[in-house]
Amino acid sequence: MITTTHSRRPLVGRFQGKVALVTGGTNGIGYAIALELLREGAQVVVSGLPADGAEGEHAFAAAGFTPFVVTGDLASEAFCDELVAAALARHGRLDYLVNNAFSFIAKGLDATREDFLRSLSVGPVAFARLIQLVAEPMKRVGGGAIVNVSSISAKIAQPNRWTYNAAKGAVTQLTRCAALDLAPHKIRVNSVSPGWIWTREVDKAAGGDRATYDPIWGQFHMLRRMGLPIEIAGPVLFLLSDDASFITGSDLPVDGGYNGLGPEGLGQNTKIAGSH
Numbered sequence: 001m002i003t004t005t006h007s008r009r010p011l012v013g014r015f016q017g018k019v020a021l022v023t024g025g026t027n028g029i030g031y032a033i034a035l036e037l038l039r040e041g042a043q044v045v046v047s048g049l050p051a052d053g054a055e056g057e058h059a060f061a062a063a064g065f066t067p068f069v070v071t072g073d074l075a076s077e078a079f080c081d082e083l084v085a086a087a088l089a090r091h092g093r094l095d096y097l098v099n100n101a102f103s104f105i106a107k108g109l110d111a112t113r114e115d116f117l118r119s120l121s122v123g124p125v126a127f128a129r130l131i132q133l134v135a136e137p138m139k140r141v142g143g144g145a146i147v148n149v150s151s152i153s154a155k156i157a158q159p160n161r162w163t164y165n166a167a168k169g170a171v172t173q174l175t176r177c178a179a180l181d182l183a184p185h186k187i188r189v190n191s192v193s194p195g196w197i198w199t200r201e202v203d204k205a206a207g208g209d210r211a212t213y214d215p216i217w218g219q220f221h222m223l224r225r226m227g228l229p230i231e232i233a234g235p236v237l238f239l240l241s242d243d244a245s246f247i248t249g250s251d252l253p254v255d256g257g258y259n260g261l262g263p264e265g266l267g268q269n270t271k272i273a274g275s276h
């Protein structure tokens with residue numbers, strides 16, 4: 001587990017008595033979201049790939065928590081069904097869903113049909129299936145909230161990213177359409193769009209050299225640094241909470257200002273930077 005998650009929130013019990021399902025909660029951003037929910041009193045069901053289950057359980061235990069961890073591949077509709085059934089069997093209710101797990105397949109001209117189908121099935125298709133499955137249980141408890149983890153990649157072009165960016169783009173529209181249809185049932189659906197967050201894919205790309213690459217990739221953001229998983233968890237918990245009771249169908253960029261930069265970037269190569 002890459003140690004980029006530090007809990008800074010006091011235990012306040014904002015989600016006491018509630019049950020949350022967090023996909024991809026064994027690692028990275030999902031782990032940080034699940035940990036914050038646990039710290040704030042929720043019962044949490046976490047899913048992850050079988051290869052990640054033990055690492056996730058260890059990390060939660062080290063932090064003093066024992067969420068219910070269910071492993072499997074979300075590309076399988078049968079696993080999506082099993083996951084929600086297991087969560088309901090364990091806790092008897094579901095109040096929140098965080099659709100976070102995704103397949104990071106970054107391919108362009110070389111992408112195969114299988115690459116596209118894998119990206120879409122672990123991504124928006126599984127997101128949609130889980131939303132369908134949690135809708136009834138949420139209706140039974142009088143409503144709920146769903147957050148889909150999208151990305152800056154949903155809205156911009158990046159090199160060799162047809163698969164991932166198309167799948168993230170679909171998450172934006174899924175969020176809006178599901179929000180519209182579930183609003184009468186008091187179920188809100190929103191998304192967050194992180195910028196570059198230091199998790200294992202990024203660490204792999206940097207060859208583990210965070211000290212060198214964080215300042216370089218940080219320059220893509222107004223804040224001149226990369227984000228941490230905990231910095232996504234806070235906004236996700238906000239969107240789940242009653243503080244966001246009038247927010248649905250929205251996307252919240254959590255990107256250190258990435259989204260607002262123009263072609264001049266931070267202005268390093270612009271002679272007139274600072275004079276306007």
Ligand SMILES: NC(=O)c1ccc[n+]([C@@H]2O[C@H](COP(=O)([O-])OP(=O)(O)OC[C@H]3O[C@@H](n4cnc5c(N)ncnc54)[C@H](O)[C@@H]3O)[C@@H](O)[C@H]2O)c1
Nearest residue numbers: 024026027028029048049052073074101102151196197199
């Ligand atoms: N790290 C970033 O820079 C960044 C930026 C923008 C958006 N995101 C998004 O944040 C989310 C989490 O990414 P992360 O960086 O924390 O990833 P990560 O690799 O650290 O964790 C991914 C989690 O998803 C699970 N998972 C992956 N494929 C799965 C599958 N087929 N079935 C079931 N579970 C599966 C893994 O077991 C793991 O728990 C993703 O939706 C990703 O697209 C990440």
